[in-house]
Amino acid sequence: MPLAEAASIAFMAPMFIAVLSGPVLHERVEGRTWLALGAGFAGVLLIVRPGTALFSWVGLLPLGSAFMMAVYQMMTRRLAGRDAALTTLFYPALVGSFVVPMVFPMALTLPERPAHAAMFCALGVLGGIGHFFLIRAHDYAPPSVLGPFMYGQLLTALVLGWLVFGQLPDGVAVIGMLIITASGLLLAFSHRR
Numbered sequence: 180m181p182l183a184e185a186a187s188i189a190f191m192a193p194m195f196i197a198v199l200s201g202p203v204l205h206e207r208v209e210g211r212t213w214l215a216l217g218a219g220f221a222g223v224l225l226i227v228r229p230g231t232a233l234f235s236w237v238g239l240l241p242l243g244s245a246f247m248m249a250v251y252q253m254m255t256r257r258l259a260g261r262d263a264a265l266t267t268l269f270y271p272a273l274v275g276s277f278v279v280p281m282v283f284p285m286a287l288t289l290p291e292r293p294a295h296a297a298m299f300c301a302l303g304v305l306g307g308i309g310h311f312f313l314i315r316a317h318d319y320a321p322p323s324v325l326g327p328f329m330y331g332q333l334l335t336a337l338v339l340g341w342l343v344f345g346q347l348p349d350g351v352a353v354i355g356m357l358i359i360t361a362s363g364l365l366l367a368f369s370h371r372r
Contacts, residue, residue: 180237180240180241181340184348186333187223187359188227188241189242189245192248193363195250196249218365223355224355226352251271253322255322264311
């Protein structure tokens with residue numbers, strides 16, 4: 180699946196966050212939020228296009244990623260203000276470091292080149308810094324407000340998909356991406372204090 184399309188489906192996380200915010204965090208989700216979420220879902224449908232050859236089980240993988248990201252943000256919000264940000268950052272990383280190799284033992288390979296090892300280290304450091312900022316943000320705002328900021332990654336995925344893999348989405352997928360991004364930005368601006 181092309182990177183931009185997979186990333187767009189993964190950006191359903193804010194929709195899952197809004198849906199889960201009520202029952203999990205007991206936060207009120209307003210009507211305008213549901214309208215923005217509906218528009219975002221319509222954008223996802225334009226990208227995936229159920230009933231066409233583009234729609235396959237592979238689309239469930241980024242959808243599962245979106246759901247897990249939403250669960251992660253819900254858990255982070257529950258811990259906000261209770262645990263230190265570094266504690267909230269440390270334990271999921273520790274668990275992931277042990278669980279992933281056990282679940283995928285044959286997929287684990289060490290980098291063969293020093294440049295690859297440096298990129299893996301940079302990925303870990305940058306990811307850790309990003310997650311730390313996300314954890315701190317949860318001290319100040321609910322997940323339904325923070326979720327739409329993930330749409331900023333869509334442009335990065337689009338550019339990287341083109342530069343690294345030579346993949347560009349078609350016109351219908353671009354319209355879907357624009358709808359998803361617009362709904363996320365409207366959602367963020369409507370919650371601005």
